[in-house]
Amino acid sequence: MEYLLSIIIPIYNVEKYLEKCIKSIINQTYRNLEIILINDGSIDESAKICGKYKEQDNRIIFINKKNGGAASAKNEGLKVAKGDYIAFVDSDDFIEPDMIEYMVNTIKKYNSDIIQCSFINIYKNTEKFKQDKIVEQRISSKDFLELFLTKWDSSLFWNKLFKREVIENVFFKEGRCIDDEFFTYKCVINSKSIVTSNKIVYNYRMRKSGVMKSESSQKQILKDRVDYLHERYELVRKIYKDLDKSFLEHLLTYYLIISKEYYVDEKLLDYMKDNLKSIKGKIITSNIDIRVKIQILKFMMTKSNKYIQSKNQLEEVAIDKDIYFE
Numbered sequence: 001m002e003y004l005l006s007i008i009i010p011i012y013n014v015e016k017y018l019e020k021c022i023k024s025i026i027n028q029t030y031r032n033l034e035i036i037l038i039n040d041g042s043i044d045e046s047a048k049i050c051g052k053y054k055e056q057d058n059r060i061i062f063i064n065k066k067n068g069g070a071a072s073a074k075n076e077g078l079k080v081a082k083g084d085y086i087a088f089v090d091s092d093d094f095i096e097p098d099m100i101e102y103m104v105n106t107i108k109k110y111n112s113d114i115i116q117c118s119f120i121n122i123y124k125n126t127e128k129f130k131q132d133k134i135v136e137q138r139i140s141s142k143d144f145l146e147l148f149l150t151k152w153d154s155s156l157f158w159n160k161l162f163k164r165e166v167i168e169n170v171f172f173k174e175g176r177c178i179d180d181e182f183f184t185y186k187c188v189i190n191s192k193s194i195v196t197s198n199k200i201v202y203n204y205r206m207r208k209s210g211v212m213k214s215e216s217s218q219k220q221i222l223k224d225r226v227d228y229l230h231e232r233y234e235l236v237r238k239i240y241k242d243l244d245k246s247f248l249e250h251l252l253t254y255y256l257i258i259s260k261e262y263y264v265d266e267k268l269l270d271y272m273k274d275n276l277k278s279i280k281g282k283i284i285t286s287n288i289d290i291r292v293k294i295q296i297l298k299f300m301m302t303k304s305n306k307y308i309q310s311k312n313q314l315e316e317v318a319i320d321k322d323i324y325f326e
Helices: 018-026 046-056 070-080 099-109 141-147 180-190 215-239 241-259 266-277 280-285 290-301 304-310
Strands: 005-011 033-040 060-065 085-088 114-122 136-140 160-163 193-205
Touching: 005 018, 005 070, 005 099, 018 033, 018 046, 033 046, 033 070, 046 060, 060 070, 070 085, 085 099, 099 114, 099 160, 099 193, 136 141, 141 180, 141 193, 141 241, 180 215, 215 241, 215 266, 241 266, 241 280, 241 290, 266 280, 266 290, 266 304, 280 290
Parallel strands: 005 033, 005 085, 033 060, 114 193
Antiparallel strands: 085 160, 114 160, 136 193
């Protein structure tokens, strides 16, 4: 039996890169695809490009919607997707010709619910890295959840293929600057096992718009991260009680890091403290690292304006604009 695979591509003002993205999908060696293009109110030629390819390939579903953000576009794709498996590709990226075939075959081989493959970052005027040796392993969802504490790429969604059952009724959180953190871990919790692989099949284009954020966007990103960390901790500890300590310590450590970020303000600090009040008893009684416990309690007791004045504020990150695509 050949499974139907849905690929969801959210699109917004990417006319420079969109054709390469779409071609990399329609030319996949795995042919039983449902290709869902969601144009999220682009004002460039993106919609026209989508229309052209829809006429050429009957596997394409084209949705034109008002601008609502990337999460909104992906959610529209999830609502119409009919595939046995679901994947996402960002519209300014492109995938290797055998990506889908490899991921489908491997997820079936290990009888798993999710597969995560490797990727490379494509910078302006740089060559691709040499292909890594393929290493595969099947791990439990609980063990994969623990990787969220040490490997940042665990939360990505576009380097993964999801069995439909684990993604059912899980949607992206709209109105956020970052949305994968709120999505992927819930799919992992719904799964029984995940396959991880070092096979590079995804090409992630590094663009200025992805790293050069406005001050308001930077502040929203920090707020999103605070919410995600707290929300994830609350859900994980309910399901896996033995992960309570490690996820609590991770939450508190990152709250301390965020509290010293360049763009943090009193409003966000007060918001973080309100979150911490709800688990204050847990913080006091837990056997987490005593250094983390002391620092977080000191943070909670210090007035936010005083904390801003006294903290060792991290500097604004300097970005080499020349190495990124527009």
